Amino acid sequence: xxxxxxxxxxxxxxxxxxxxxxxxxxxxxxxxxxxxxxxxxxxxxxxxxxxxxxxxxxxxxxxxxxxxxxxxxxxxxxxxxxxxxxxxxxxxxxxxxxxxxxxxxxxxxxxxxxxxxxxxxxxxxxxxxxxxxxxxxxxxxxxxxxxxxxxxxxxxxxxxxxxxxxxxxxxxxxxxxxxxxxxxxxxxxxxxxxxxxxxxxxxxxxxxxxxxxxxxxxxxxxxxxxxxxxxxxxxxxxxxxxxxxxxxxxxxxxxxxxxxxxxxxxxxxxxxxxxxxxxxxxxxxxxxxxxxxxxxxxxxxxxxxxxxxxxxxxxxxxxxxxxxxxxxxxxxxxxxx
Ligand code: ATP
Numbered sequence: 423x424x425x426x427x428x429x430x431x432x433x434x435x436x437x438x439x440x441x442x443x444x445x446x447x448x449x450x451x452x453x454x455x456x457x458x459x460x461x462x463x464x465x466x467x468x469x470x471x472x473x474x475x476x477x478x479x480x481x482x483x484x485x486x487x488x489x490x491x492x493x494x495x496x497x498x499x500x501x502x503x504x505x506x507x508x509x510x511x512x513x514x515x516x517x518x519x520x521x522x523x524x525x526x527x528x529x530x531x532x533x534x535x536x537x538x539x540x541x542x543x544x545x546x547x548x549x550x551x552x553x554x555x556x557x558x559x560x561x562x563x564x565x566x567x568x569x570x571x572x573x574x575x576x577x578x579x580x581x582x583x584x585x586x587x588x589x590x591x592x593x594x595x596x597x598x599x600x601x602x603x604x605x606x607x608x609x610x611x612x613x614x615x616x617x618x619x620x621x622x623x624x625x626x627x628x629x630x631x632x633x634x635x636x637x638x639x640x641x642x643x644x645x646x647x648x649x650x651x652x653x654x655x656x657x658x659x660x661x662x663x664x665x666x667x668x669x670x671x672x673x674x675x676x677x678x679x680x681x682x683x684x685x686x687x688x689x690x691x692x693x694x695x696x697x698x699x700x701x702x703x704x705x706x707x708x709x710x711x712x713x714x715x716x717x718x719x720x721x722x723x724x725x726x727x728x729x730x731x732x733x734x735x736x737x738x739x740x741x742x743x744x745x746x747x748x749x750x751x752x753x754x755x756x757x758x759x
């Protein structure tokens with residue numbers, strides 16, 4: 423059995439670029455479990471003029487079970503004896519829930535996102551959308567097939583380089599108990615105050631910050647000034663703008679935002695996505711309408727692909743999801759079937 427990396431929960435809620443690029447920030451390691459099994463190639467390469475072409479070639483991925491995560495797995499899969507059975511290699515007969523989860527990770531995923539394109543991932547809960555995005559910064563490596571950046575298998579790339587290419591915005595933005603400035607600058611350690619402010623303006627968060635009594639010196643994070651979900655997400659977008667990666671991986675928020683925050687975020691997103699290759703787990707109608715390609719994921723497979731019009735006309739799963747989740751204006755989709 424292959425083992426899982428540390429706490430996926432931690433990884434899911436923390437900004438990924440932190441894990442590999444800003445190693446001097448030791449605090450990082452208090453909140454992120456590095457996926458220790460991800461090894462850098464002994465002869466790591468970089469790409470001199472990256473274009474941002476991202477492709478998946480026949481990618482298959484199954485989660486393993488890690489004894490360290492046994493408790494979590496017990497919660498996820500039910501009985502202790504089932505998990506023990508899996509650890510002793512007797513999985514399929516004795517742990518049906520687990521073997522089902524193993525089947526449903528990712529199967530034979532192939533697609534290309536051309537430089538600057540927006541690719542939207544849609545599909546029912548548990549379909550594998552998040553898992554797919556985790557393979558892009560190598561939180562996990564595929565069991566079979568490969569992920570390429572500009573034609574290079576990402577396992578051959580230097581981890582620092584790969585990290586510098588990817589900006590990841592998850593639904594939960596992790597903030598350190600520190601000033602807003604510090605929370606932003608870790609995306610680009612040599613950023614000037616002007617650069618930080620420009621990024622915050624582009625992310626539609628500067629005016630909000632400037633109106634705080636301590637401005638950019640306001641302490642946020644645990645026990646600090648409490649930011650709303652929309653404000654945190656705009657800070658996360660400002661980080662991406664500062665970092666300036668070729669690839670943006672975004673899990674759109676499902677939470678309800680008031681319409682002002684919503685439009686501030688949409689506008690910021692348009693700026694962040696411009697000129698970057700974006701892979702977005704889409705929960706908003708505006709995003710799927712703007713997508714160059716929509717990949718419909720179900721039980722780990724791409725079951726349909728196309729644009730909104732062609733997929734709607736096909737009358738399949740997308741049409742069903744559209745009717746049930748997206749059709750009523752721009753309201754966030756329910757996170758389920
Ligand atoms: P949602 O829209 O609800 O976030 P999703 O489409 O993003 O769902 P994933 O979170 O990628 O789906 O999950 C795909 C499958 O992998 C599910 O069956 C899930 O239970 C399983 N899975 C996710 N994380 C793990 C893990 N750490 N260990 C084992 N199985 C996992």
